[in-house]
Amino acid sequence: MNRIRSLPRRNTHLIDAGDMTRLSSAVRGLVTALATLLALTAASATAQAAPSRAGTDPKAPADFVALQTVDPTIIQEMRYITRHNFVGERIDGYRQPLCILTRPAAQALHKAQRKLLRQGYTLKVYDCYRPQRAVNHFVRWAKDLEDQAMKGEFYPDVDKTRLFEDGYIAEKSGHSRGSTVDLTLVKLPAMPTRPYVPGEPLVPCYAPRSERFPDNSVDMGTGFDCFDTLSHTLDPRIQGTQRANRLLLKSTLEGLGFVNLAEEWWHYTYRPEPYPDTYFDFPVTTKSLTKGP
Numbered sequence: 001m002n003r004i005r006s007l008p009r010r011n012t013h014l015i016d017a018g019d020m021t022r023l024s025s026a027v028r029g030l031v032t033a034l035a036t037l038l039a040l041t042a043a044s045a046t047a048q049a050a051p052s053r054a055g056t057d058p059k060a061p062a063d064f065v066a067l068q069t070v071d072p073t074i075i076q077e078m079r080y081i082t083r084h085n086f087v088g089e090r091i092d093g094y095r096q097p098l099c100i101l102t103r104p105a106a107q108a109l110h111k112a113q114r115k116l117l118r119q120g121y122t123l124k125v126y127d128c129y130r131p132q133r134a135v136n137h138f139v140r141w142a143k144d145l146e147d148q149a150m151k152g153e154f155y156p157d158v159d160k161t162r163l164f165e166d167g168y169i170a171e172k173s174g175h176s177r178g179s180t181v182d183l184t185l186v187k188l189p190a191m192p193t194r195p196y197v198p199g200e201p202l203v204p205c206y207a208p209r210s211e212r213f214p215d216n217s218v219d220m221g222t223g224f225d226c227f228d229t230l231s232h233t234l235d236p237r238i239q240g241t242q243r244a245n246r247l248l249l250k251s252t253l254e255g256l257g258f259v260n261l262a263e264e265w266w267h268y269t270y271r272p273e274p275y276p277d278t279y280f281d282f283p284v285t286t287k288s289l290t291k292g293p
């Protein structure tokens with residue numbers, strides 16, 4: 001290499017046979033070095049890719065937060081990590097009972113909570129960010145028409161084949177984009193709730209409040225994830241205190257940028273969404289977050 005660089009340009013045509021031998025061996029050395037470098041680079045790229053092929057979970061972007069770090073007063077009753085949900089099993093991807101949201105959505109909920117606390121209420125969340133693998137679990141469950149174990153509580157009058165078509169569950173859910181939340185209101189002081197016992201007799205989610213599964217929330221006319229037209233936020237059959245409760249939640253959240261899903265009184269999406277087109281799949285655990293609680 002030095003030999004080549006030291007040759008004056010005007011003399012390159014005077015290279016003798018010895019020079020040619022040294023030159024070609026220098027070029028061979030250069031080619032070998034480049035090949036080695038390329039091989040090493042490829043090997044290191046493979047090494048970096050290997051963990052994800054071996055099953056390393058994806059991480060959340062830095063602007064996803066645990067809601068409790070933004071507002072520790074909001075009650076969290078994360079249903080999909082329990083068996084008390086329409087599937088009747090813990091849902092894939094939920095590893096900790098944790099509400100994860102994009103920071104703007106969490107901050108807007110914090111503002112809503114400040115307003116509600118002054119009126120004697122607190123928010124209670126049932127579901128927040130939902131990994132795509134959880135949605136895939138719902139889709140698999142929906143295809144298995146033999147499994148209607150939780151029908152008695154969650155979809156007593158709706159055929160299981162219609163849950164997606166009727167808008168109660170989505171194959172691509174806003175929850176996976178990180179700015180959607182399922183929530184209700186609880187009158188303060190919040191009473192304790194009893195745990196669901198798997199296998200216990202199920203009561204329709206639209207039964208009178210005193211009969212359906214006990215929840216310390218205000219009466220919204222149906223329970224959470226009640227797949228029925230009575231859950232449509234403005235269903236005209238819902239009147240009086242139940243309607244007033246739905247409208248208090250709706251007006252408070254809409255005033256802070258949230259948009260309600262007309263089919264579900266509990267489902268709200270914060271706008272503008274930081275990730276309007278991305279469906280995330282990191283698991284629900286503090287390990288997915290850059291900054292844990």
Ligand SMILES: C[C@@H](N)C(=O)N[C@H](C)C(=O)O
Pocket residue numbers: 127167168169170171172173174175182225261264267
């Ligand atoms: C399943 C229910 N809690 C819900 O969030 N439904 C909407 C339509 C969704 O899946 O995004």
Ligand SMILES: [Zn+2]
Pocket residue numbers: 127175180181182266267268
């Ligand atoms: Zn929802």
